[in-house]
Amino acid sequence: MDYFRSDLKQKKPVNINVPQKKLKMGLNESTLNPMEIVQKHFLEKMEKVPLNRYFNGITDELRTKLAEYAEVAPDCLAFGNGADEMLYYIFTAVRENNDSFAVSLAPSYFDYRSYSGAVGLGIKFLSLQPDFDFSAADFLKLADSPNCKLVILCNPNNPTGNLLDEKKIIKVIESSNSLVLIDETYFEFSGKTFTDQIGKYPNLIIVRSFSKAFSAAGLRFGYVISHSENIRELEKVMTIFHLNLMTQAMVTTILKNKAIFLEHNRKVIEQKQFVFEELNKMESISVHPSATNFLTFSLGNRTEDLFNFMSENDIAIRPVWHHPVLKEHVRVTISGEEEENRLFLEKVKEFILNST
Numbered sequence: 001m002d003y004f005r006s007d008l009k010q011k012k013p014v015n016i017n018v019p020q021k022k023l024k025m026g027l028n029e030s031t032l033n034p035m036e037i038v039q040k041h042f043l044e045k046m047e048k049v050p051l052n053r054y055f056n057g058i059t060d061e062l063r064t065k066l067a068e069y070a071e072v073a074p075d076c077l078a079f080g081n082g083a084d085e086m087l088y089y090i091f092t093a094v095r096e097n098n099d100s101f102a103v104s105l106a107p108s109y110f111d112y113r114s115y116s117g118a119v120g121l122g123i124k125f126l127s128l129q130p131d132f133d134f135s136a137a138d139f140l141k142l143a144d145s146p147n148c149k150l151v152i153l154c155n156p157n158n159p160t161g162n163l164l165d166e167k168k169i170i171k172v173i174e175s176s177n178s179l180v181l182i183d184e185t186y187f188e189f190s191g192k193t194f195t196d197q198i199g200k201y202p203n204l205i206i207v208r209s210f211s212k213a214f215s216a217a218g219l220r221f222g223y224v225i226s227h228s229e230n231i232r233e234l235e236k237v238m239t240i241f242h243l244n245l246m247t248q249a250m251v252t253t254i255l256k257n258k259a260i261f262l263e264h265n266r267k268v269i270e271q272k273q274f275v276f277e278e279l280n281k282m283e284s285i286s287v288h289p290s291a292t293n294f295l296t297f298s299l300g301n302r303t304e305d306l307f308n309f310m311s312e313n314d315i316a317i318r319p320v321w322h323h324p325v326l327k328e329h330v331r332v333t334i335s336g337e338e339e340e341n342r343l344f345l346e347k348v349k350e351f352i353l354n355s356t
């Protein structure tokens, strides 16, 4: 059957291989269900949103509220169904021809490969150094081609958890002829953003998500911040009514109640520090500092057994050992639930005790 683009034959189907367990510590989700928190406000809002109509004032309200939150002008924003969809749109909009490619660091967010492949945009990777830093000169060399259409930096980086060196990021932005995408999906945990630079750098485009700090992974909402001219070009590849009005109403409601979510994040950050310190005390574990809501750590050649032990104990964590820089590493999501985190730590201790 040759109904589809020939390069799709080589592409693996998109598949999230995370087992469904009682303790969901594998996908960097939140334990807070926004529906339980903002249900009343959401339903009140929905009474004024006629679902039989294409247009409704809710889109303008959402744009205004989001602009306020992100501290940018409303026309510097585009939004859609999750950061993933925004990545997909960016990849679609920058691809010029079969030779076009993007560059990214590795290991980084897996789906850069997946979605660039989906739109026929090549992708090249520069490996991070063992300390998770990178050489800006080598990265720029990789991008030094008229066919390089996009430079991707995930900051903080998933799955290593670290913030990249700010001076190097600026150097990359200043020296690139292509668009530079900074993925700030974990911004609310790192507190570090480049949104204040969009006026200065016309090639800067930032992606953010509501899946982490706003507890809304299942809702699907993400947004892009860039110069308004970039936003106008990007919107040309988006279908006009792609974001349904219920999502828009929910996001507007979440933003109205944002203090609750941001307060919850403080707990997540506290808990992450607690779990980090506890893991750090365990001699056989090497755990990395993280500016996100997850921790990445290694138990040497017993890491895979630990992963299996966790699975058997109904705890899902994520294997991230596929890249040599993270050989024998797993990633665990840290929530604001102390009880959950303590149970996780107990199981790690139990495993270590029984496997030495």
Ligand SMILES: Cc1ncc(COP(=O)(O)O)c(C=O)c1O
Pocket: 027, 028, 081, 082, 083, 084, 085, 109, 154, 158, 183, 185, 208, 209, 210, 211, 217, 221, 222
């Ligand atoms: C770095 C990074 N970018 C993008 C995404 C996708 O986020 P969303 O759920 O908004 O599509 C994720 C999700 O885990 C991520 O870790």
